[in-house]
Amino acid sequence: MNTADRLARRGSSATGRDGEEAAARFLEAQGYVILARNCRLSGGEIDIxxxxxxxxxVIEVKTRRGSRFGSPFEAVDARKQRRLAAAALEYMAMRNWDMPLRFDVAAVFADKNALRVELLRNAFEGEGT
Structure with a gap:
C-alpha cells in the first residue's frame, strides 16, 4: 500500500499528525530549532x-492528499492568519520574549510513495507583530 492510500485509510486527523511530523523533520533538517508543537493558547493553536x-x-502546517480542496497555502486565509498572530503574541507575552517574529506555512503533500513538504517562508504579516 502506498503512502497516500495508507493516509486515506487513516482519516484526516491521522493524516494531519503525519503531516506535522514530516514538517517538523523537514524544518529541523533546514536548521530550525523546534520549541513547541501543537501549542494551545486562548488565541488558537499553533502547529509548530x-x-x-x-x-x-510560527509555522502553520497544512496536509493534503490531493488538490480537491485547493492548495494547502490557500487554506491559510485572513481569519487563520489573525488567529495565528494573536496566538503568537500571547505565546511571546507569556515568556516575556521580545524578538523578531515570522510566519511560515508548511504544505505537506501525500504523494503515492512519500510525504513531500514545501515551505513558504514569511508567508504573511501578522497584525500587531
Missing part, C-alpha cells in the same frame, strides 16, 4: 513554534 537564528517562527 520554532527558532531560526534570532527569529521566532
Amino acid at each position: 513554534i520554532a527558532q531560526e537564528g534570532g527569529c521566532l517562527v
